Amino acid sequence: xxxxxxxxxxxxxxxxxxxxxxxxxxxxxxxxxxxxxxxxxxxxxxxxxxxxxxxxxxxxxxxxxxxxxxxxxxxxxxxxxxxxxxxxxxxxxxxxxxxxxxxxxxxxxxxxxxxxxxxxxxxxxxxxxxxxxxxxxxxxxxxxxxxxxxxxxxxxxxxxxxxxxxxxxxxxxxxxxxxxxxxxxxxxxxxxxxxxxxxxxxxxxxxxxxxxxxxxxxxxxxxxxxxxxxxxxxxxxxxxxxxx
Numbered sequence: 752x753x754x755x756x757x758x759x760x761x762x763x764x765x766x767x768x769x770x771x772x773x774x775x776x777x778x779x780x781x782x783x784x785x786x787x788x789x790x791x792x793x794x795x796x797x798x799x800x801x802x803x804x805x806x807x808x809x810x811x812x813x814x815x816x817x818x819x820x821x822x823x824x825x826x827x828x829x830x831x832x833x834x835x836x837x838x839x840x841x842x843x844x845x846x847x848x849x850x851x852x853x854x855x856x857x858x859x860x861x862x863x864x865x866x867x868x869x870x871x872x873x874x875x876x877x878x879x880x881x882x883x884x885x886x887x888x889x890x891x892x893x894x895x896x897x898x899x900x901x902x903x904x905x906x907x908x909x910x911x912x913x914x915x916x917x918x919x920x921x922x923x924x925x926x927x928x929x930x931x932x933x934x935x936x937x938x939x940x941x942x943x944x945x946x947x948x949x950x951x952x953x954x955x956x957x958x959x960x961x962x963x964x965x966x967x968x969x970x971x972x973x974x975x976x977x978x979x980x981x982x983x984x985x986x987x988x989x990x991x992x993x994x995x
Contacts (some may be wrong), residue, residue: 754994755986756937765983779830783823784974790816791895826980828917828974831985853916859910864902907938914988941987946980
């Protein structure tokens with residue numbers, strides 16, 4: 752593929768869209784964000800009141816959180832990729848099918864990239880030795896970040912299935928890989944580096960012993976940052992479709 756994806760242009764367009772259409776963006780994500788924040792609060796309460804939550808209850812909670820996250824991501828994708836008249840149109844199937852399909856792709860791709868990430872993190876930890884460990888004997892964040900680059904590159908090559916699934920289009924992993932050929936690192940900058948920088952900036956606001964209000968604000972900021980990452984992926988998909 753000779754077309755070169757304008758990564759910086761897409762990132763700027765994402766920020767510009769979010770700022771220029773902040774009212775529309777906040778209205779679109781308000782319900783899924785509220786649902787997710789309440790679920791996270793419920794999860795924290797479950798851990799607090801139940802020293803060892805029942806296994807089935809934990810799995811139900813994780814499934815609900817995953818479906819809620821899928822609903823959030825789909826809402827952001829459709830905000831960019833679907834006209835307002837059709838944006839909230841239900842899939843012509845059972846309720847929740849779109850979210851289940853999206854979640855299925857998420858499980859497949861995140862499992863693949865998680866498995867791929869392990870050997871690179873372990874290798875980097877071995878190469879740098881003691882400096883790779885924190886005082887609590889855990890692997891340092893910078894080691895995980897650098898070691899995850901190959902896995903994130905693979906994710907970048909496959910991630911087109913997410914916006915496609917959100918608008919009820921069909922694309923295989925092989926199709927996504929072929930469509931992103933020659934633009935892997937450019938997409939990595941948009942869907943890997945850009946969200947990582949947002950996450951780090953939000954992380955600077957966190958502190959130990961934060962109050963419930965502070966935690967809630969951080970959750971909301973996290974989901975606004977997540978929305979920016981999803982919107983950037985939507986613009987990437989739109990750009991590649993235009994030149995595909």
